[in-house]
Amino acid sequence: MSKPAATISEHDFQAGPLVELSRRLPEIGAGTGQVVLRKQRALTPRMLAGVTDLIALAPFSCRGPVRDVRALYLGHDAVIDESTARSFVGLERLRVASRSPVDMSWFDSVDLTHLSVSDRSVQNLDSVRHRTIANVALFWTGRSLEFLPESAKSVTLAAMCRAPVKAIAPIWKLPDLEELILRNVPLRSLRQAAGASRLRSLSAPLRSLEGAAALEHLRELRVDSDRQCPPVASLASLPHLVSLHIRADSMPDDPEQIGRLNRLRRLVLDLGYMGNIPEITSLDFLAHLDELRELVIMKVRLSSKDVTPIQELPRLRRLKLVGEFGPGLKALVDKRKRRKGVVTDVHVVELSDEPPSLCEPRRIGGIWSIFEDLTAPLRVKTNYRAEELIVSALKKAAPKVLPRIEFDTEAGAFSASANAREDIDILARLIRAMAGRLPPGQTGASPVGPSAR
Secondary structure, eight states: OOOOOOSSOHHHHHHSOHHHHGGGSOBTTSSOSEEEEOSOEEEOTTTTTTOOEEEEOSOEEEOSOBOSOOEEEEOTTOOOOHHHHHHBTTOOEEEEOOSSOEEGGGGTTSOOSEEEEETTSEEOGGGGTTSOOOEEEEEEOSOOOTTSOTTOSEEEEEESSOOOGGGGHHHHTOTTOOEEEEESOOBSOGGGGTTOTTOSEEEEEBSOOTTGGGOTTOOEEEEEOSSBOOOOGGGGGOTTOOEEEEEESBOOSOGGGGGGOTTOSEEEEEEOBTTBOOEEOOSGGGTTOTTOOEEEEEEEEETTOOOHHHHTOTTOOEEEEEEEOOTTHHHHHHHHHTSTTOEEEEEEOOOOSSOOSTTOOEEETTEEEEEEOOTTTTTOSOHHHHHHHHHHHHHHHOTTTGGGOEEOOBTTBEEEEESSHHHHHHHHHHHHHHTTOOOTTOOTTOOSOGGGO
16 A cells, blocks of 8 residues: 655755644554654654654654654654664754754764754754755854855755844855855845855845846845835846745835846745735836746735736746736636636735734634734834744743744744644734733733643
């Protein structure tokens, strides 16, 4: 009997909300490749025969060589010893998020290709510097990055603190770096990335796109900004750019320059926030993007109400629109429905400039989320600081809930998600209590129920 297809992708194993995703997985012994360990157990190689991905959410031990497991996740409550670590002789992908630090030297005998850790969850991180690890993801508290493997081709750095930009200088020295994702680490301009001349993919908070010419191999760029998107004219100097993703408060002052990027195959314009819905004057900037295969435009009002430029894109296969685009949208959708092999996802919404109640959870793709600018409600300078305060408060008020919440805050908004509505509601009540906005009859002293504690 063949095993079912993998539930969790390789990308999600490296950086996704594994605690939530693992709810769909069976326990050890189910005869499937991906399994979860939820209760403390003593494991044996026989129990793990045929298991390829092990997600451990509880302490465990194991003695003897385990040859089939290729991916191991150590969750918040997972505790192992050196003998257990060394039993995984076939390990390729390791992700550590445990509160009990794991010594990286315990895994020095396996050929890791993917490593995802919090630098608070591991010891002897310097031991990986000379290893051939191609993909590294780090939840970073500001410690030196000199440990980064010289062989790294892909680096994801999510800062959990404020750190000077010079602290990430070791990244630019990586000779083979092709992909870089920076979260909560703003760059003044693309000039700061000039040292990584082989970059093919970059995602970062950017205040300016000047200096793009130095990144001549760049094919994919994501621009994050909590303000207006910076001018994009300098991107015309990137001869191989095929994917542009803009997450910003509003369009750049020179939207017509997007039309000069005539090699683009994918364009994402994710603009505004609830309570701050920007207007796009027209879609004329699409006129020369004849190679475009995918177009996403979200949370906007189209002033011209004219979607003809979308209809005239000759190779567009995937289209997603969220916002107010005018009466011509229905004809566009109907026409695309008659075409084979195209995907159209359109949400016509009456966008309001009035903000919803604070931290009102929304269900997107089966996951409950909060996405909101909390700087004013919590009286802090950045959403990153808001996340720090919220995580600290949640750890005290509802420690059992904390491992089930995935945080992904960006400059313009605090972001958190959970699989269960109950968990996200607990978080929302806590934030409202912190902001002094609890509903009548509820006090700030007990924003969560006893079961969460």
